[in-house]
Every structure is written in structure tokens, then in C-alpha cells.
Amino acid sequence: MAKLFNSYRDIQIMNIDNSSVHDFGKNVTIEEIDNPLVEIGEYTYYSGYYHGHSFRDCIMYLDEQDKGKDVDKLIIGKFCSIASGVKFIMGGNQGHRYDYISAYPLSIVSNNPIDLDTEIPESFVKKGDTIIGNDVWIGAESLIMPGVKIGDGAVIGTRSLVTKDVAPYTIVGGCPAKVIKKRFSNEKIELLLNIKWWNWDIEKIRASISILMSDNFEALKGLEKL
Numbered sequence: 537m538a539k540l541f542n543s544y545r546d547i548q549i550m551n552i553d554n555s556s557v558h559d560f561g562k563n564v565t566i567e568e569i570d571n572p573l574v575e576i577g578e579y580t581y582y583s584g585y586y587h588g589h590s591f592r593d594c595i596m597y598l599d600e601q602d603k604g605k606d607v608d609k610l611i612i613g614k615f616c617s618i619a620s621g622v623k624f625i626m627g628g629n630q631g632h633r634y635d636y637i638s639a640y641p642l643s644i645v646s647n648n649p650i651d652l653d654t655e656i657p658e659s660f661v662k663k664g665d666t667i668i669g670n671d672v673w674i675g676a677e678s679l680i681m682p683g684v685k686i687g688d689g690a691v692i693g694t695r696s697l698v699t700k701d702v703a704p705y706t707i708v709g710g711c712p713a714k715v716i717k718k719r720f721s722n723e724k725i726e727l728l729l730n731i732k733w734w735n736w737d738i739e740k741i742r743a744s745i746s747i748l749m750s751d752n753f754e755a756l757k758g759l760e761k762l
């Protein structure tokens with residue numbers, strides 16, 4: 537039977553050696569993320585085709601000017617699929633203290649030039665690192681709030697606003713995102729979390745594609761022993 541799609545749409549695989557994707561297809565490119573505040577595992581990809589931008593544009597409030605500062609990191613695992621238009625909001629409260637009399641950063645209108653350059657240290661409150669596990673699928677135009685932890689194998693439905701942690705292999709959706717269902721039984725989830733196939737050597741993964749892209753858990757148990 538003819539394949540429905542010839543190729544994926546302009547996928548950017550992040551932070552891997554060019555040579556290991558030579559046969560992935562003409563629309564696959566490699567993007568180097570060199571921001572020390574962003575860690576991305578191998579084979580995680582972003583497909584920004586419909587928004588016409590690269591993965592860098594998905595990260596809000598964490599850029600060049602934050603390098604060297606004590607701010608929250610964005611940490612993403614391996615083999616995640618990040619759909620077009622996803623946003624990660626970083627930067628904690630960005631210096632807006634809603635528990636102060638004014639939430640406005642009044643130093644920017646001060647007559648004292650020193651104030652202009654000085655961030656009031658306590659006005660910035662961190663939220664903790666944003667941590668995305670492995671094999672997480674984040675649906676189009678979802679927004680992940682600062683400090684959220686998303687477990688391995690989780691699925692984030694299209695246009696979700698993720699404000700709370702998501703357990704492994706759990707599908708969430710909505711605004712704010714709520715649990716829709718688990719992907720598998722607890723027993724199968726435990727098996728997957730023990731196997732951690734994403735840590736296998738890439739050649740073992742390549743040899744196991746027909747099983748990993750199926751629901752044949754018995755065959756997976758066999759692979760685990762190899």
C-alpha cells in the first residue's frame with residue numbers, strides 16, 4: 537500500500553551528530569541548541585512548519601541575556617516530539633511581584649540611572665527548572681508554564697495550558713490541562729519505565745522499530761533481555 541506521507545514536514549532534530557540522521561529524509565535538519573540554560577536529549581525534534589520558525593522561538597523569556605544568571609533551566613529528554621507552535625514560558629515571575637503594591641517594574645521609569653540597570657534581586661522569584669521526560673509528545677500550540685515537570689511517555693493535547701506536573705504515560709488536555717486518560721495499564725507503564733528504551737544504543741533502537749511502533753508488549757519483554 538502506498539504511504540500516505542512521503543516525509544515529515546521540516547523536522548529539526550536537536551543536538552545530534554549529522555552523520556546519524558543521514559537517511560532520515562530531505563526535510564530533516566539538525567539544530568544546535570547552544571544555550572547552557574537549555575538541555576535537550578538526543579533525537580528530540582521540533583516541527584515548526586506551520587509557524588515558520590525554529591525551536592529557539594518556542595522558548596520564551598530565556599535567551600542570550602540570561603546566560604550566566606541564576607535562572608531556571610529548560611531540560612528536555614530524548615525522543616520527544618514537539619509539534620508546531622509549542623511554547624515554554626520560562627523566567628519564573630520575570631520580576632513582576634504581584635504581592636508588592638505595584639506589579640510594574642517601576643525601576644524602568646526611575647530618574648536614577650542606577651535603578652535602570654539594577655534588578656531588585658528579590659523581585660525575581662524562580663519557579664524551578666522545567667523538566668520534560670523522554671518520548672513525550674507535545675501537541676500543537678500547547679504552552680508549558682514555568683517549573684512544570686512532565687513525565688516520560690506523557691502526551692499533551694493540542695492547545696493545552698500545562699500548569700501542573702504530568703505523570704508518566706498520562707494524556708492531558710485543556711486549559712488548564714487535566715488528565716484525559718493513561719496511555720497504558722499501570723503494569724505496562726511500570727514495564728516501560730523500567731525498560732527505558734530511549735537509553736538503548738541507537739542501533740538496538742533501529743533494530744527494534746517494528747516492536748517499539750506497535751502495542752506488542754510481549755515482544756518488548758523479549759527485547760529487554762537482549
Ligand SMILES: CC(C)(COP(=O)(O)OP(=O)(O)OC[C@H]1O[C@@H](n2cnc3c(N)ncnc32)[C@H](O)[C@@H]1OP(=O)(O)O)[C@@H](O)C(=O)NCCC(=O)NCCS
Binds near residue numbers: 693709710716
Ligand atoms: C490528546 C489526544 C492525543 C487525544 O486523542 P484521542 O485519544 O483520540 O482523544 P479523543 O478524541 O478520543 O478524546 C478523548 C477525550 O479527550 C478530550 N480531548 C481530546 N483532545 C483534547 C485537547 N487537545 N484538549 C482538551 N481535551 C481534549 C476529548 O474532548 C474527549 O473528552 P471526553 O472523554 O470528555 O469526551 C489528541 O486529541 C490530541 O490533542 N493530539 C495532538 C494532535 C496534535 O497536536 N498534533 C500535532 C502534530 S504532531
